Structure formats: C-alpha cells, structure tokens
Amino acid sequence: MRICVCVKRVPAPGARINVTDDGLAVDTAHLGFTTSPHEECAVESAVQLVEAHGGTATVLTLGPAEAEEQLRYAASVGMTDGVLLSIAETEWDPQRTARAIAAAIRAIEARDGAFDLVLFGNESADGCNYQVGVRVAHALGRPMVNGAKGLEVRDGVAHVQREVDGGRETYELPLPAAVGIREGINLPRYPTMKGRLASKKAAVQVVAAEGDEGAQRLTRLRRPEERSSTTVMLGQGPEAAPAVVDLLQELGVLR
Amino acid sequence: MSVLVLVEHDRGVLADATLEAMAAARAMASTLGAPVEALCISAQADGLGGVLAAHGAARVHHARHAILTDYGPEAWGEVRAQAVRARAPAAVVACGTGRGNEVLAQAAARLDLPMVAICGSVDPSRHGVTAVAVTRTRWGGSLLEDATASAPTMLLTVAHHAYDAAAPVAPGAGAAAELTVTLDASLARSVVRGRTERAAGVTLSTAPVVVGGGRGVGSADGFAPLQELAELLGGVVGCSRAVTNNGWRNHADQVGQTGTRIAPDVYFACGISGAIQHWVGAMASKNILAINTDKEANIVTKAGYAVIGDLHKVVPAISAEIRRRRGQ
Ligand SMILES: Cc1cc2nc3c(=O)[nH]c(=O)nc-3n(C[C@H](O)[C@H](O)[C@H](O)COP(=O)(O)OP(=O)(O)OC[C@H]3O[C@@H](n4cnc5c(N)ncnc54)[C@H](O)[C@@H]3O)c2cc1C
Ligand SMILES: Nc1ncnc2c1ncn2[C@@H]1O[C@H](COP(=O)(O)O)[C@@H](O)[C@H]1O
Numbered sequence: 001m002r003i004c005v006c007v008k009r010v011p012a013p014g015a016r017i018n019v020t021d022d023g024l025a026v027d028t029a030h031l032g033f034t035t036s037p038h039e040e041c042a043v044e045s046a047v048q049l050v051e052a053h054g055g056t057a058t059v060l061t062l063g064p065a066e067a068e069e070q071l072r073y074a075a076s077v078g079m080t081d082g083v084l085l086s087i088a089e090t091e092w093d094p095q096r097t098a099r100a101i102a103a104a105i106r107a108i109e110a111r112d113g114a115f116d117l118v119l120f121g122n123e124s125a126d127g128c129n130y131q132v133g134v135r136v137a138h139a140l141g142r143p144m145v146n147g148a149k150g151l152e153v154r155d156g157v158a159h160v161q162r163e164v165d166g167g168r169e170t171y172e173l174p175l176p177a178a179v180g181i182r183e184g185i186n187l188p189r190y191p192t193m194k195g196r197l198a199s200k201k202a203a204v205q206v207v208a209a210e211g212d213e214g215a216q217r218l219t220r221l222r223r224p225e226e227r228s229s230t231t232v233m234l235g236q237g238p239e240a241a242p243a244v245v246d247l248l249q250e251l252g253v254l255r
Numbered sequence: 256m257s258v259l260v261l262v263e264h265d266r267g268v269l270a271d272a273t274l275e276a277m278a279a280a281r282a283m284a285s286t287l288g289a290p291v292e293a294l295c296i297s298a299q300a301d302g303l304g305g306v307l308a309a310h311g312a313a314r315v316h317h318a319r320h321a322i323l324t325d326y327g328p329e330a331w332g333e334v335r336a337q338a339v340r341a342r343a344p345a346a347v348v349a350c351g352t353g354r355g356n357e358v359l360a361q362a363a364a365r366l367d368l369p370m371v372a373i374c375g376s377v378d379p380s381r382h383g384v385t386a387v388a389v390t391r392t393r394w395g396g397s398l399l400e401d402a403t404a405s406a407p408t409m410l411l412t413v414a415h416h417a418y419d420a421a422a423p424v425a426p427g428a429g430a431a432a433e434l435t436v437t438l439d440a441s442l443a444r445s446v447v448r449g450r451t452e453r454a455a456g457v458t459l460s461t462a463p464v465v466v467g468g469g470r471g472v473g474s475a476d477g478f479a480p481l482q483e484l485a486e487l488l489g490g491v492v493g494c495s496r497a498v499t500n501n502g503w504r505n506h507a508d509q510v511g512q513t514g515t516r517i518a519p520d521v522y523f524a525c526g527i528s529g530a531i532q533h534w535v536g537a538m539a540s541k542n543i544l545a546i547n548t549d550k551e552a553n554i555v556t557k558a559g560y561a562v563i564g565d566l567h568k569v570v571p572a573i574s575a576e577i578r579r580r581r582g583q
Contacts, residue, residue: 013531015553017398026398037496037513095369123356125512128393130356130372130412131363134328138364143445145328147353162353164265167452169326174444183513184506187499215369220401221393227538229559234544237564238572244544245576247560251542253464253488253520254577 001055001153003046004108004115006101006133007039007074008091009067010126016223023220025090026126035070038121042181044188045151046119047078053153056080058115060104062097062209064090076191076199083108085209094127095214098135103210105140117158118178122147137178145171146180256381257292257314258284259342261335261349261358262307266325267299269306272350274420277310279413280348281423283379287345291427292316294434296334297323308429309422316342316434323438326354327446330438332361337436339366339408345385351412363410370410371402375417385409395512397531457491459508464490465519467510467537470497471526471547471566478504480570481525487577493517495527511536525566529554546570 011031018027046057059074061067062085071082085104092100109115118140120133130146137144149168150161153175160171160179173179191199234243248254258280263270277291284291290313295303298319307315318334335358339347347362349355351373363370374389386405392414393400459465466485468478478492485492493510494503510517512532522540527533529545529552537543545558546566555561562569 013394013397015529016531017394019398093369095367098364122353126393126398128373128395129370130351131360131370134332134357134360135364138361143329144361145445146357164353164450166455167450169447170449170451171445172448184499184509187502215406216371216402216404218400218402219388222399222401224396224399229557231545231555231558232560234560234562236562238568240562240564240569241572241576244560244562244573245580247544248488248521248577251521254580255489 001049001053001117002113002115003049003055003057003117003119004105005039005042005046005057005059005074005079005119006136007035007043007059007061007070007121008124008126009033009061009063009070010035010124019221019223023222024218026221033066033069036121036123036125037183038123038181040188041183041185042119042121043074043077043079044186045181046117048186049117049153050078050080058083058108060101061085062087062092062100064088068204071204072199072202073191075202076195077189078195079202081202082204084204084206086206087209091127092209092211093214093216094129094131095135095216096211098132098139099211100209101132102136102139104207105136114176116175117153118142120178120180122180122182133178133180140178142176142178143173144178144180145173148179148181149185151179151181151185256287257290257342257344258287258346258348259338259344260291260293260312261347261355262293262295262300262303263350263352263354264295264300264303267302269303270350270352271420272352272355272415274310275415275418276348276350276355276413277307277312278418278420279377281311283346283348283377286379287381289345290314292342292344294318294335294338296331304429304431309426311423311425312427312429314428314430314432316432318434318436320436320438322440322443322446325447327442328357328361329445330442331358332365333438333442334436335359335362336365338434341434344408345381346379346409346411349412351414356412359410359412366408368406368408368410369404370412371404372412373414374411375399375414377411377413379409387411394535395532396535397512457489459491459493459510459515459517462491462517463520464488465493465510465517465540466490466523466525467493467495467527468498468525468566469495469527472498472503475503477567480567480574484523484570484574487574490519495533524554524558525570527554528552529557
C-alpha cells in the first residue's frame with residue numbers, strides 16, 4: 001500500500017497568540033513549531049496501515065524551508081520519506097496550496113505509482129480553511145470524506161467512520177481515496193531514539209511549489225477582544241471547600 | 256441574482272445551523288438588494304419548505320435524484336455546483352459545521368472558486384462580481400483574520416453561533432421550485448452506507464457541569480475524585496490534550512480547539528494551565544473555577560474564580576462538603 005499524508009507547519013503558541021506589528025503574520029519570535037493534532041493522527045494512521053499491510057508512507061508539506069523539521073518529525077515516528085514543496089512565504093492561500101499539492105502528487109505518482117490513500121487533517125491548526133484536502137482530492141479524481149474518526153482498509157475499500165450527533169456514520173470509499181482525519185482516531189506514538197536517528201537519514205525531496213494564486217487575501221490578523229475578568233480567590237487548599245460549595249449553591253448547580 | 260443557502264439536514268431533520276446560515280444570508284441579501292433562496296438536497300428534505308419560508312426564503316429549490324439516498328459529500332457538492340451554474344447566485348452561504356464546510360469545499364473545488372470559511376461577519380458589495388470583506392476565525396477562534404475575496408459567485412461558510420437563528424419579522428414567499436440535476440452514478444461512492452446510534456445521555460457539549468482535569472492530575476487513576484465530584488453535580492469529566500496524549504482519558508473527553516467546545520454553568524479546571532487551544536474550547540462556560548497550585552497560571556488569571564492548592568486535596572474536600580450539606 002502507498003500512502004501520502006499532507007501536514008502543515010504551524011507555530012505552537014502558549015497562553016495567547018501575538019501578531020506582528022504589520023498585522024500580517026503571527027509573531028513567532030519566541031515560539032516552537034508543530035503540526036495540527038489532526039495531522040499527527042493522520043501520520044499515525046498511515047504508519048499503522050503500513051505496519052499492517054506493508055508499503056510506504058510519504059509525508060508532504062508546502063511551506064518554508066524550515067518545514068523540513070515537521071517532515072523529519074513525521075519520519076521519526078515511522079513515515080518512510082518526505083517531500084517539501086518550498087515557498088518563500090510562510091503560507092499560501094488555500095486554493096493555491098491545493099493546486100500546488102495536487103500538481104506535486106500527480107508528478108510523484110507519474111514517477112513512482114499511484115497512492116492508494118492520501119490523508120489530510122480535518123482542518124489546518126492555524127488557517128482552519130476546511131478545504132485544501134477536498135480540493136486536492138477532487139483535482140485527483142478521488143472520493144474524499146472529512147472528519148474521519150475511524151479508518152480501516154479491507155479488500156481495496158477504505159472503511160471510514162465519522163461522528164455525528166447521536167452516533168457514527170460509515171462510508172465505504174473505493175481505493176484510491178482521500179480521507180481527512182480528526183484527532184481521537186488513534187493515539188499518536190512518540191518518537192523512539194532509533195526513530196529519531198533514522199529520521200536524520202530519511203530521504204526528503206525539496207521541490208519549488210507551483211500554483212496560481214487564489215482569490216482570497218488576508219488583510220489583517222488581530223486578537224479577539226478578551227473578556228476582562230478579575231479572579232475571585234476562594235481560598236487556599238482544602239479549607240476553601242465551604243466557599244466553593246457556597247458558590248455552587250449561589251449559581252444554582254447544587255440541587 | 257440571489258443569496259442561496261445550503262440547507263443542512265439529516266435525512267429530512269433540519270440542522271439548527273441552517274437557520275444561522277439563513278440569518279447570515281438575509282443580512283447579505285439586504286445589502287445586495289437580492290432575494291434569499293434555499294436549496295434542499297434529496298427528497299428527504301421535501302417537508303422543509305415551510306420553515307425555510309418562515310426564515311425568509313423567497314424561493315426553495317428542491318434537487319432530487321436516485322443516488323441521494325443519504326448524505327454524501329461529493330454528491331451534495333456536485334448538486335451545489337450545478338445549482339450555482341444554473342442560478343448564478345451572488346453568493347452561496349452554509350453554516351461552518353462539518354458538513355457545511357465539506358459540501359461547500361466540494362462545490363468550490365468543482366467550480367474552481369474561492370471559499371471563505373468560518374466567517375464571523377460578512378460585508379458584501381457587487382460590481383459584476385461579488386466582493387466581500389470578511390472577518391473569519393483562525394486557530395479555532397483564538398485569532399481573527401480580516402480578509403477580502405471576489406468571485407462571480409462568492410462561497411462562504413459562517414461560524415457556528417455567530418448569527419442569531421431566530422425567525423425574522425417578515426417571512427419569505429417560499430415558492431417551491433425544482434432544480435434538475437444530472438448526477439453520475441459514481442458519486443454514490445461517498446454516500447453514507449450505515450450508521451450506529453450512541454446511547455443517549457449527558458454529553459460533554461451539553462453538560463451543566465464539567466469537571467476538567469489536566470496534566471496536574473498525574474495519572475488515569477487520579478481522575479476518580481474528579482469523576483466523583485462530577486457525579487455529585489450531575490455533570491461529566493473533561494480533560495486537556497496533555498491528558499489524552501498520555502492515554503489517561505479518551506479523546507471524547509478533550510476540551511479545546513481539536514476537542515469539544517463546552518458551555519456548562521460551571522467548569523472546574525483542575526491542574527490545567529489554560530493554553531489558548533484549551534481556553535478556546537472552554538471560554539463559553541458561564542463560570543470557570545480554576546484549581547491550580549500556581550497562582551500565576553494563565554487559567555487562574557482568566558477564570559472568574561480560583562482556589563490555589565493541590566487538586567488532589569481540594570477536589571475531595573469539595574465533594575465531602577457537598578455530601579455533608581446534603582446530610583449524606
Ligand atoms: C494546534 C493545537 C491544538 C491543540 N488543541 C488542544 C485542545 O483541543 N485541548 C487542549 O487541552 N489542548 C490542546 N492543545 C495543547 C495545548 O497547547 C497544551 O499543550 C495543553 O492544553 C496543556 O495541557 P495541560 O494544561 O493539562 O498541561 P500543562 O500545560 O502542563 O499544565 C499543567 C497545570 O497543572 C498545574 N498543576 C500541576 N500539579 C498540580 C496539582 N497537584 N494541583 C493543582 N494544579 C497542578 C500546573 O501548575 C499547570 O498549570 C493544542 C495544541 C496545538 C498546537
Ligand atoms: N501548507 C500545507 N502543506 C501541506 N498540507 C496542507 C497545507 N495546508 C493544508 N494542508 C492539508 O490540508 C488540510 C486542511 O487544511 P485547511 O484547508 O487549511 O484547513 C490540513 O489538515 C493538511 O492536511
């Protein structure tokens with residue numbers, strides 16, 4: 001089985017997200033970088049499928065040169081190799097991103113053979129555009145279901161489960177197919193020492209990304225207004241319990 | 256030229272989110288001087304015309320086809336795309352739910368048009384093409400993005416809960432119309448094949464009280480006192496991602512950007528630091544009580560109430576006090 005997983009490098013902010021003075025980007029001066037938890041789970045799904053069925057799992061990102069860090073991390077938890085579609089900016093608009101990823105996957109498939117599965121996150125952590133995966137799948141002519149909380153492959157069919165109000169829906173997508181993964185589908189493993197060493201040697205192909213610009217333009221990033229609150233201190237340690245229960249009574253939750 | 260709403264329904268049961276999309280569409284339509292129209296996909300939605308008229312639809316289009324036996328992202332997206340080609344609306348609006356985003360993305364891919372997702376406000380204008388200035392949410396709501404876009408038909412989803420779902424004073428005529436669609440049989444490949452029902456009960460998103468635990472709880476067993484407090488108050492246990500990542504609790508309990516959004520009367524945040532991705536899932540709680548050893552923790556400064564101390568001592572003491580007052 002051949003699998004491709006698409007991940008996006010994003011900053012890992014702590015208590016709040018700061019914006020640069022020009023308002024056009026997140027201030028990443030003191031931040032580490034990561035990928036969306038949904039994408040970590042997509043990587044874990046791919047690694048588990050390859051463990052069960054054999055084959056290879058390629059991790060692909062469109063981003064700046066530094067995004068190689070996220071590809072190496074994915075390799076350290078079991079991905080076979082990586083592809084970096086490099087851009088000069090930190091991100092492209094979603095239409096352009098999808099065009100470049102679809103073109104790159106077509107080129108890889110023409111050379112090495114088709115991917116049985118292309119996996120995405122349900123949404124990117126920072127952009128939350130809910131569309132890059134769907135656009136890529138459509139360009140490649142593959143069925144796509146987003147929001148997957150279950151994924152098994154049997155007899156050339158991807159069995160996908162998705163949570164809805166009151167239960168789960170099931171889908172049966174004929175391979176080759178594309179699936180958007182949600183956190184909770186599995187518990188991503190941590191890299192082992194052996195994995196970390198292997199990831200340094202994993203093949204990472206760097207290609208300049210190509211795609212026409214889309215029609216959506218960011219003009220300014222800003223933080224939502226924070227609800228300013230003064231914290232009422234109810235006390236220290238277990239001695240605060242009566243004050244807490246008084247509060248619960250006042251709020252009407254102690255029936 | 257109209258503003259066309261995607262009617263989200265589950266086998267004929269209208270999703271409340273559709274009424275939020277109707278409200279957003281009415282606001283856009285009044286700026287553009289255009290009527291609001293709605294598109295119902297599948298014969299299962301035949302009964303929805305009345306409520307859509309009450310919410311301002313001048314016309315309700317129905318697309319029926321043999322393969323539309325249930326929800327299917329590709330089939331629904333293709334119907335949407337054909338509706339855009341047939342009707343040339345100024346804009347198409349859906350609510351930014353899992354299905355709403357997915358169907359509109361499918362349509363956008365088929366039409367090669369931009370799709371602006373999760374908008375909190377939309378300000379349209381039209382000069383041959385529709386241009387919008389929007390504020391959309393990034394990072395699950397922790398950051399706002401002002402953006403612009405223009406397209407012959409603007410595809411938009413609006414943030415869930417950003418628009419009031421109440422019916423307007425003036426209903427629409429709700430004239431029923433048939434939208435003829437041609438669907439390739441292959442689109443049935445991604446239609447829902449089956450379902451499993453979950454047992455009904457209090458869920459994290461609807462619980463009146465949530466007792467949340469973070470890394471400070473220290474272990475899976477450490478959640479027992481939190482569970483006990485939750486049960487005493489008719490609530491449920493929640494947790495942070497540090498907890499799910501350690502395998503202490505199931506992801507179904509995770510509160511936050513990639514977990515569940517909660518809105519209880521009281522949220523107890525025990526041993527949770529209050530990272531922005533956690534906060535964004537908890538901030539709709541009516542009252543937040545932080546229990547933390549660190550009085551500088553972000554959650555303590557943001558919460559309405561706090562107890563400084565070891566959660567392993569504070570939480571059992573609260574349960575004991577509740578039982579004492581109940582005479583147990
Ligand atoms: C894209 C993205 C999405 C994310 N989505 C989510 C999400 O949905 N939900 C989520 O929760 N996180 C999410 N995260 C992770 C988030 O950034 C934090 O890492 C996580 O919330 C931290 O969990 P925590 O507060 O339990 O742990 P920590 O940050 O380690 O905090 C532990 C707290 O416990 C306190 N403490 C320790 N011992 C005790 C004790 N005995 N008694 C009382 N207090 C004690 C400490 O003072 C500290 O404040 C996401 C991250 C990213 C990058
Ligand atoms: N720059 C990128 N590089 C690789 N994959 C991406 C990129 N942007 C988005 N994706 C993929 O598309 C999914 C949806 O992204 P979005 O449409 O931005 O919400 C993400 O979870 C990723 O799997």
